[in-house]
Amino acid sequence: MLNRLIPIAFAALFGVSAIAQAPAQAPAAAPGAVKAAAPAPASAKADPRDAIAKKIEGLKPDDVRMSAIPGLYEIARGSQIGYVSGDARYAILGDLIDLDADANLSENRRRTIRNRLIDTVPESEMVVYGAKTAPYTLTIFTDIDCGYCRKMHSQMAEYNRLGIRVRYLFFPRSGPNTESWQKAESVWCATNRNDALTRAKNGETVKSSKCPTSIVARDFELGQKLGVDGTPAIFLPTGELLPGYSPPSELVHYLKTGKMP
Template structure:
């Protein structure tokens, strides 16, 4: 009985210690958040602060970006944190995890659907028809097989991007019109006017989930890959996501 009492007391003491550490950490991050918010201005939306893998350095989540700060908020670092042993970009990985979404909840009816091979693997892409990196990604996708690509037309670069997006959406074969333009520069010619509310919905959705650039690839596990990723990386990430 005495042994059980001693064990129970140890567990309670350990729990109290952990709670104390958590409370202390909350006080540090809360104070740091208040300091940075005051110094960086009300236009900066600080979504959260936590310890980074580097002692004394705190990760500051701005939604579309991660920056780093000392405990007092006197200095900030803007850039990528890289693990030199593995050469892994910890900032990109962390940002992708923080911005993970529920892939199944995406409104696929508002996307241009292209099926390659058996289509067993799935990705979503937010893409602007006039974005050169989006054209580069489309060329990369030619070498990726057995994937279903849901392209959410996301015309953010210019008024002409909106015109082209609407023409593609109103085409009788949206997938063909999209690929003809992105791969061969064959301008889309819509069969006529149609309801383009889906494009407005895409713009609202992108703003809601922090899509700040094109192309943005979203994997089936909800992680995102910004920019025109290489075929090798995309294959690797597709394998991890399924």
């Protein structure tokens, strides 16, 4: 049972075309057959990253790098992290922990990747609430029809008062060609996006002229790369992901101390 589940789980994350397949057995040599030439020296062998990238659908060699364990390679698909042996035969699901440093190396890597992906979106293409001088700037994926997103937005003044600046990106959970998606497009096309988003979250109908709406599709795709599977999805300046709603006082306490009260 376990042998079946591991490849399935890995394929679900990374789209693996073939994982953990044993190499085909070569036929026995006939008597008197000429022996094959000796294998090429290690320096002449192909880069393991190429073999790993070929094994996993959609992966590029640049998405593969050596991990902290010799012979084990880290692969990244969006912000998802996995590990594959240098011969591209074995895959490992789970986080890599440095026991001496008491550090989750996989999570540290995820945070770096998350920040890099979020930084590809200019602030001018976000809906921002709060002063640039605020001590904390959070990037939040929101769904206009999400109840906890609405609750969080209703407390925006308190978040801002406590020094939290919010940068919204759209993540209509229902997907393209749905009412929630259309609402996000209407907000983005509005002349005053901040006012339009507040009205939409209050249940009002926002009417606006048509405009290029690829911004919603881009945000949604980015959220998927970042591993967003619910809203609100709160990304801290460190790259940490906090899924779900947090009251203003609890969130600012966590930002200051790293612990929830």
